[in-house]
Amino acid sequence: GAGVSQSPRYKVAKRGQDVALRCDPISGHVSLFWYQQALGQGPEFLTYFQNEAQLDKSGLPSDRFFAERPEGSVSTLKIQRTQQEDSAVYLCASSFRRDTEAFFGQGTRLTVV
Amino acid sequence: DQQVKQNSPSLSVQEGRISILNCDYTNSMFDYFLWYKKYPAEGPTFLISISSIKDKNEDGRFTVFLNKSAKHLSLHIVPSQPGDSAVYFCAASVGNQFYFGTGTSLTVIP
Numbered sequence: 001g002a003g004v005s006q007s008p009r010y011k012v013a014k015r016g017q018d019v020a021l022r023c024d025p026i027s028g029h030v031s032l033f034w035y036q037q038a039l040g041q042g043p044e045f046l047t048y049f050q051n052e053a054q055l056d057k058s059g060l061p062s063d064r065f066f067a068e069r070p071e072g073s074v075s076t077l078k079i080q081r082t083q084q085e086d087s088a089v090y091l092c093a094s095s096f097r098r099d100t101e102a103f104f105g106q107g108t109r110l111t112v113v
Numbered sequence: 114d115q116q117v118k119q120n121s122p123s124l125s126v127q128e129g130r131i132s133i134l135n136c137d138y139t140n141s142m143f144d145y146f147l148w149y150k151k152y153p154a155e156g157p158t159f160l161i162s163i164s165s166i167k168d169k170n171e172d173g174r175f176t177v178f179l180n181k182s183a184k185h186l187s188l189h190i191v192p193s194q195p196g197d198s199a200v201y202f203c204a205a206s207v208g209n210q211f212y213f214g215t216g217t218s219l220t221v222i223p
Contacts, residue, residue: 004156033211042117042202042213043157056209091156093211101147102211104156 002026004105006092012111013082021077021108025094033102034067034077035091043091049075082112116140117205119214127222132190134217136203139184143205143212148177148188151200151216160201161188193221 005024013019025032030051035043036059045059051072060067064083069075079086089109093102118137126132134148144165149157163170163177163186170177176189186203200216 006156031209035213040215042119042204042215043211045210045212048209050209059210093156101159101162103159104149106154106156 004092004094004103006090006105006108008108009106010109010111012113015084015112016081017112018078018080019082019110021079021090021092021110023075023077023092023094023105025073025075025092026103027073029094029096029103030072031095031097031102032069032075033093033095034075035093036061037089037091037107039088046077046090079110082110084112086110087112115215116143117203117212117214119201119203119217121217122215123218123220125220125222126193128195129192132188132193132197132219132221134188134190134201134203134219136186136188136214137184138186138205138212140205140207140212141181141184142207145206146177146179146186147204147206147211148175149202149204149213150197151202157202190219193219195221195223197221 032049034046037043048056049069064080066078089107091107093104095102147162148160151157203214204211
């Protein structure tokens with residue numbers, strides 16, 4: 001596709017449930033980012049991939065959060081044992097290089113009930 | 114610790130007038146700055162960027178100004194149009210990370 005695609009668009013999870021969020025970046029983009037955006041806030045960095053290598057995961061809030069990009073294209077953000085505070089929009093972005101503008105997907109809105 | 118700050122949560126401007134959105138940052142190591150525009154239920158859309166070696170970048174109705182000594186970034190939209198109504202985020206980059214402000218909601222009144 002022409003842009004970054006994320007699925008699902010909306011996810012409602014019961015507290016304690018595991019979820020997996022998918023990101024299809026723009027073809028050929030080396031860099032991939034995951035962000036978490038709470039209501040009324042700007043996106044907060046979670047993790048960064050360069051191809052299949054996860055070079056920075058300093059923003060992941062806990063060890064319940066795990067991200068992978070095994071073949072250097074599609075990425076999955078997994079949240080285990082979801083908590084209410086995990087409710088947010090999760091944004092994926094990709095860029096051609098680390099130092100060029102990142103293009104965002106529409107996000108996945110996760111609601112933990 | 115918020116490294117990028119947008120102190121105005123909202124701004125209203127008449128159609129045809131200039132919109133000025135402001136952004137302040139604290140980290141002098143930031144080397145790349147961007148503005149994103151966001152409509153409800155959509156992801157942020159890249160608007161314009163500027164490298165730290167420049168002080169101005171212009172693209173059509175949009176101009177970004179960078180004042181490194183003041184650690185201040187601004188976006189000028191002129192003339193403003195109703196379709197510009199959205200939330201605008203500024204972002205700054207160092208290393209692998211982009212740091213975002215909390216956004217300014219712009220309303221352009223017809």
